[in-house]
Amino acid sequence: MDVRAEGQEAHYVQEPIPGEADLDVPGRLVRGALTPKRPATETAGMADAFPYYAGFSFEWARGKISEHHLSSDAVVLDPWNGSGTTTLAANSLGLRSIGIDRNPVANTVARLRCSGNPDTPPILTPNSSGAYEGSEPLESWFNPRTAKRFREWAQTFSAASASSAGTVALFRVVRATTKSFEGSNPTWVKRAKSDAERIDIGRSEIDELIVREQRFLAERLGSVSRTTAPSGILTADSAYLPLADQSVDLVLTSPPYLTRIDYAIAYARELAVLGIDIFAEKDLRYALMGTTLTRTQQPALSLGSAATELLAKVARHDSKASSGYYLKQVQQYMRDLSSGMDEVSRVAKSTAEMHLVVQDSYYKDIPVPLAQMCIEEAERRSWRFVKSKPYAVRRLLTSLNRSAQAYKKGEVSETVITFRRTQ
Template sequence: MRARLKIGSPKRNKKLQTGWEGFFPYYAGFPEQFVRDMLESAQLGAESVVLDPWNGSGTTTYAASQLGLKSIGIDLNPVMIIVARARLLPPSEADHLRPLAATILSQLRSAPVVMAADDPLLSWFQPDAARLIRGIERNIRRSLVGGITKSPDGIHLDKISGTAATLYVALFAACRRFAATLQSSNPTWIKLPKADDDRLDPTVYAVAHQFAENVRGMSDALAARQLIEDTSGLDFAAAASTIQLSDTAKMAVPASSIDFVLTSPPYCTRIDYTAATRIELAVLGPLLKVKPRDLGRQMIGSVQVPQDTIEIDESWGRTCTRFLAGLKAHPSKASGGYYYKTHLDYFDKIARSLGRVTTALKPGGRAVFVVQDSYYKDIHNDLPQILKEMSTRKGLTFSKREDFHLRSMSDINPGRKNYERPAGATESVLCFTKPA
């Protein structure tokens, strides 16, 4: 008899993000405890492989590794690849983080940085601060990013070491701290300075000190995990996790190789996930193959109009086609043009991704999607029902749905008062199996 899944609330609780987890406050679809409960209740075998095709900051791969399960995490955003790999750093690596940070900072004196005029950090920071941040980044790159990551055919960030990734995250966190004054009401969004004089201007000491303090905190948090491991018999690095930089709609996961899928696809709420990490993308500038704007166009949920013409596919299901028809006919400005086209782009990418996920899943394997509904003006975008219909048309069998009501970021938008619609949103946990 198939094990019954334990489905808790997928709502994140920031109060639980302490210690090691406190260094990864990035937008995520669900909390670690939700993943642990789900994977433990699934009673997966020792050789089972878990897939999260929208891995984000790596909650699924991190929790799977703690439970001794092999996992694959996929994301298109290079920042999330760095974050997910850092999150998997074994506690045994804690002791050498601070000496590495000290060496990286000491090298700044012997090799000053010459800033390129178009360095993306200059969009955020005054020249002296930008120069120091770039110097720290350059020294991390020179000291810890080797020939496997920087191969002759280009940069492969999904091969970066956990140690290098952890130091990058420490630098990300420092930049985020200095940019706190640019935080908007949307928790995923940091505004660009409006003018050159408004750019961030922390002192050289403040930048170096904040980076060093972040590394120290990460080292201490890892050491605390090591102590728990030693006294409890747990092994926080018991299984291999593979982090891949890839477009989910094109991902190359072998057919019938995955036992369990647990993921939260990007919601159809016009969150620009690239813009949410653009200060980190500026830090990673020398390692990026693609410009942030082009990356944003590739993302599911892109706010840019697609370059190709997209037609409605009947396989998207009745709920999706009905929603798109209502959106196209809506009398508000740009509904039938810009908004219609960007929503077509979203559903096209989601449908192709679900096809890849279904192919990767073994016969008899299970998939769990966490998705949230939303509204376009006064039109209900019932994304849980849409994904249910899409997934069944791709070959999965629907088994269960559990709903959780929560506050929605759209509630803070003043424009929503112009339309009658319920407050909050419904976050749904959808469970499927692939027929044997």
């Protein structure tokens, strides 16, 4: 059964749409040209530490930042930092960086990658009681004694100063041992419906798996050449960046797309390791940009023409709920994008530059021109459009659900849009 919600899409590969710089002879692509989307096989920059969705290619991000020849006191910001590719790439170039993300799972992975600590982290062993107040979120997949042993490890790691390596090791083990709860939809995870379905793993097997993963990550940490430049990884909302006005020199980022994927559920197991039961506590789901939940308080919004037209098309669409639920979702997404853009514009210096990576998509048969929408919203906030570079997105799996397939869709692309601040 495909439980993917309408409009959700699975796996992509990407190739540059030829621009002059990519062609060695007219009409032929230079082999191996870098694209923003991380190739599934990338290991550079510890991309293989944890499979975070929509991650940037490390080499691509590094190349993009180095084009700017920034001075060593410059600050690079990613307000939707995910697994921290931007911050790690900046660090590897000796630049200070700040990565903001609302999802603590993303920040745990980003902290591991950007820890800046070249020393191999100690291989920890559990020394905690595993006592948990309230209902244990890991019992969504594991029986009580298995969940308790995982909790003992989680508590040990969160009490240790170099905890992110241990916690990511735990993410890896929990993910690997709960594969049977993944359906064909990579962004949805099921839960055990009965005690019989809850996984039982012996204590020594759990310990062995976690120690093995800690060793793997310790070795991978050694593969990245870092500098001592500080990277601040903060759990915060892009609508309220905890940064001073005019403090950032370069923004390199990719906001969540308007594709209606619930990424809080996609990371339900890792959130459970962090003590968050995403099925019971809805705060994080409500807060994430692109959430499928509709918030109640919705302030009025003024938008550019591409977003206004999209909203009008969705409102007129004859399918069920388009003019109700779906229209509210697009409005909510645009509100979040607008607040993020307001904040990025506030913290950017008057000399700042920005690269936004966004993917167009479809709502049923209506194209969602996210790149154009972003250009308009940035221009309304004193950014000057410099250039855009599209990359074709080829669908590998046509695993859209049936009702989504009922609508004919064209090609979509992911675009890197470059802006400069207007003085």
